[in-house]
Amino acid sequence: MAHRTELERLLAATLEPSRFKDYGPNGLQVEGREQIGRLICGVTASLALIDAAIEARADAILVHHGLFWRGQDGQVVGWMKQRLSRLLSHDINLFAYHLPLDAHPELGNNAQLALHLGWQADGRFGEQDLGSIGELPASFADLPSLTHHLEERLGRATVQAVGDGRPLRRVAWCTGGAQGYFEAAIAAGADVFITGEISEPQAHYAAETGVAFIAAGHHATERYGVQALGRHVAQALGLDYQFIDIPNPA
Amino acid sequence: MAHRTELERLLAATLEPSRFKDYGPNGLQVEGREQIGRLICGVTASLALIDAAIEARADAILVHHGLFWRGQDGQVVGWMKQRLSRLLSHDINLFAYHLPLDAHPELGNNAQLALHLGWQADGRFGEQDLGSIGELPASFADLPSLTHHLEERLGRATVQAVGDGRPLRRVAWCTGGAQGYFEAAIAAGADVFITGEISEPQAHYAAETGVAFIAAGHHATERYGVQALGRHVAQALGLDYQFIDIPNPA
Amino acid sequence: MAHRTELERLLAATLEPSRFKDYGPNGLQVEGREQIGRLICGVTASLALIDAAIEARADAILVHHGLFWRGQDGQVVGWMKQRLSRLLSHDINLFAYHLPLDAHPELGNNAQLALHLGWQADGRFGEQDLGSIGELPASFADLPSLTHHLEERLGRATVQAVGDGRPLRRVAWCTGGAQGYFEAAIAAGADVFITGEISEPQAHYAAETGVAFIAAGHHATERYGVQALGRHVAQALGLDYQFIDIPNPA
């Protein structure tokens, strides 16, 4: 059991959100009850996650993708109305951390994805140092092996991979929709870049530079940081903790 | 009885919000039930107004000052949480119109304040033509008479007035917190400028230019437009209609 | 045979690029030889397309995705160096038209995709009116039929589709990477929205609003406008014309 502000302070001390220029507010996004005993974690504050958290008797939800983003005008209509009214009528707190959760050197999405996949970073690249780069273990040193490994470890059938078959030594990665970091990954010396999504230009860049590109799923690559963070704070404050995975094809 | 979108369309057709560059979204700010029979109007979507509207069994609230403004980051905490959860749990629609409601030539705050005070505009000035200017009736052609008239008509004891006693012929006005329009009013030929609030510089400008400045209350000057608009749309759509005034010292 | 400036003038007169706020320069992006007899069209000015055009003895290439985009700093290194030096050493002109080619009411990507799929627009929505909306023919009025139809007509196996099985009457579409237009499509009354790519949030919006979302491929949906435009100008100026399709998994 912990007071809401105690949890908020621990999250802020852990992730240092003020160091980041982000696309939305990091921290408490929707205020719920003061005492928190049960913490539910998930990737995105979707209605499905909120409903599952209600079902699980959550006092607070901790996510990577919250409700509010720069450019929204605030209107509470449609899906936003549904999500907000469900949270408010059940008095559940919503905490969201975006880039600070991608970047944390131990609990972050990039660090945890690497841990899950069996390698680790020895460098950083790109804006706000959000990209990670490291040595690829010899057992996945070609595109088919690496792709197979990803499908197996992420439990996701279709992984888009573009490459020309050359051996892979340096792997760069950035979870989520980081396809725009591909060129920075190439400049940083990657042989292959792994992220969640692919857009139109990346297939051409891969073909033309010989650096392989793998789109392993936005959701699939961003499930690990919030679990590590949730476990960490739950343990520190003596909270019940559960991760709920809402499948997402993207 | 009207469908929510019918009311929204009528409001948009009347006020043409897309013609304005505004500080927040004009239109449906919080989505409530689909069928609207009872419309409550007020100046500001404060908790007190929302609670009074719940008491009055409102299906929709129509205000001049809504909940969302440019620069907010979206967080639903503190007073915002209270206002939003009250609206959502009672499934009440919130419609807000800001500058379009100040500026409407018949139903707007400026036009209705003038009607209430006994004069009318023959010109416009300032950014987006939000300021109005006209002839002051001879019976209020000096600062004490005009101040007394305002106190009487607005039902508000303390009206701040700064001037040097010269006769007043041209009156400029802009409801609410339009103290920054004082210099444009002077350039437009005003002898006196009426708005809701005063800040530090205006007293000096009044003293130095001889143009009188009256701060008659932000709330006090902005109660008329929303009433006219509310009556207008309620009549057109056959809705119950009520204006609820929440006193505000500012 | 036409002079380069004659072709440029016809393209500008047809597409009126100055009416658009775009992400890169529309028009002649790389200057080649003055006399143009053979025009090659393609979706993207990738190295593969450029090499195929050289093979085909092109005098000019016309594409939807050119080489230059806002935010680039101009450096001619890596893939950019390869593409540019290939174009320059073969003295081939590169013409690129982005949003003006999406939006043209007859030759544009949206219009041509609809023609190819068997329906047509009766309205527009979204920023710069780039989205199209219309009635879906009864034969594709459910998600499985529509998905099957798209796979067949676009010749592309995997089409991501998210929906809940309700009947579809109004279809909105915008070719390419227009997933960010999904909410505008919902507001415009669509039952299903078709674009090229999907990102993380759209699956949730589809689940929560009941409006279906189909990602049919960025490349797959943007192959039709440039063909129509190419045929149109080639015919007008008496040029040889050929469309070269470079497959792209995205």
Add this chain to the structure above:
Amino acid sequence: MAHRTELERLLAATLEPSRFKDYGPNGLQVEGREQIGRLICGVTASLALIDAAIEARADAILVHHGLFWRGQDGQVVGWMKQRLSRLLSHDINLFAYHLPLDAHPELGNNAQLALHLGWQADGRFGEQDLGSIGELPASFADLPSLTHHLEERLGRATVQAVGDGRPLRRVAWCTGGAQGYFEAAIAAGADVFITGEISEPQAHYAAETGVAFIAAGHHATERYGVQALGRHVAQALGLDYQFIDIPNPA
């Protein structure tokens, strides 16, 4: 007697204006004679202050509110012409310091107001750390007592105060037109916030959060910093010094 640049250097060394993002230039705003023997201080460079300073045979005027603010276009007409020509024709220097004078930990408006009212800051909050917060002495620990104390100490009859009667322990304050800092003061744990002006929203926030709000006058709260600064530099450089108070209802 001191040279103009000697005074300017001492002011800059004391207030470190380059550390602030401000709304106008801090430092020498209007150049007058080189030798300065007599320094007049005031809140605002109004015509009344300038005329009083001429009367008092000033060589330099030091103010909190100077003549130039971001967004002005430079035109020297109306009141600006009067103020400038009076200064220039009497060859009087005008020095102005805005936010650096609010924020100085000993000589600043916030620090001096607290000294004058009988308490002191133990923390800071808000943008550029401009807000101060501290313990309220037990003798003013309720709104009526605090209001009475303010009226007495500031010598100003009407102080607007909004609150619900609960006991007050933590006081936050920021002199001048800092009503926009109210929410940051609430988040910082204040029981009451004191500033110079009130606008429409603050009365509602006070009612809804239970945190009291006091508008004690923009001018009334900003008279103390410039006096402390003036005395400090006058003493250091051996100048004659006088503070001239020009009353302002706002």
Add this chain to the structure above:
Amino acid sequence: MAHRTELERLLAATLEPSRFKDYGPNGLQVEGREQIGRLICGVTASLALIDAAIEARADAILVHHGLFWRGQDGQVVGWMKQRLSRLLSHDINLFAYHLPLDAHPELGNNAQLALHLGWQADGRFGEQDLGSIGELPASFADLPSLTHHLEERLGRATVQAVGDGRPLRRVAWCTGGAQGYFEAAIAAGADVFITGEISEPQAHYAAETGVAFIAAGHHATERYGVQALGRHVAQALGLDYQFIDIPNPA
């Protein structure tokens, strides 16, 4: 004799300054006496011009280059102090018109320069249509003849000219510091571009494109518009009028 606002209205009606996006305020920049009998025109509101105007007993000065430009912070020190105090102490009005005076089709700098040089515009080019283009009379259809003609007509010894000797048919021009328009002039079909100043890149562009570039002096090319405008308004309002030329090597 005319009232200051009468002159201001005539100037605004003639030049329509609100149609331009400019670098400083167009219109009355410094307010002087109300009655204007004697109008002095010049290129720049320099101290030398102001002193000459005082000598000539000016009531108003009309210039192309005023005192205030975007990016200044308002400080009245150094040369600005000298100019402003001279104007204010002699109660002289300063009117300044920048781009509207370059662009006016009859009285503007471009139109008047062409008249003075013996040709006229048949087209416009560049941002805000500020550049002019036309046929060069046969007698100056080569660079040495044109340069000689310019030196003779502008009364200025050194005119920088860069070109390769080819015959000149189309001349583009834009008075003042318009070297940045050279590329637009080339795109518009010019054989030679005349402006006031040259910077480092233009010599290379001239050498590489074969389009000649002539820097005939910023001051030298901008003396004609203000004379035409001054004569025009002086005649309309019955004012004394005189142009005073302050030599400038740039």
Add this chain to the structure above:
Amino acid sequence: MAHRTELERLLAATLEPSRFKDYGPNGLQVEGREQIGRLICGVTASLALIDAAIEARADAILVHHGLFWRGQDGQVVGWMKQRLSRLLSHDINLFAYHLPLDAHPELGNNAQLALHLGWQADGRFGEQDLGSIGELPASFADLPSLTHHLEERLGRATVQAVGDGRPLRRVAWCTGGAQGYFEAAIAAGADVFITGEISEPQAHYAAETGVAFIAAGHHATERYGVQALGRHVAQALGLDYQFIDIPNPA
């Protein structure tokens, strides 16, 4: 002989371009062959320099003014097409360093110009500390002597100099088109300011402040930094090195 990336790393380590806010990309602007044996330096990447470098069998060109600047849209037409295709068809690397090369304390344009002219900086001023200031040797302590010295040392006949004959003790300078730094130089205590170009306002400022202004040529003042840098990196990496001077009247 050095690899391209070795040269790039040495240049970056020497000049630290990431410390500057610049108008274009510093570093490798056009990628050529990997092995570099022969380095040609010049002021500007003009076609004349590129052709001379081809003639001299350059592997890389190092310049102060590269090809790409903020505000360009990327189009490769006209002179840009000529320069780029010449570089690319000869596989020559282009390295460009702008402000970092002006500012380097030993190899930079300002430092090297001073060395060439016989004095040195003891201070810095202006944006990004780009301006230098120091004591003028007694032998050039008046404008005619200094002008004569500049003409002799820079080998350039016409140097524009504006001043009133007073003795000169402090000299400020900033190479190239830094006329906009004149006021900062005056504020920094200069008696004379030397830069490459003059625009219309500087002649007036010089006349009104008594601080002399010398325009010694943009090209003429910026020839020294790139030579020092070129020699430095050529020596460090064992490259052939040559400076090629392309005359420029500006």
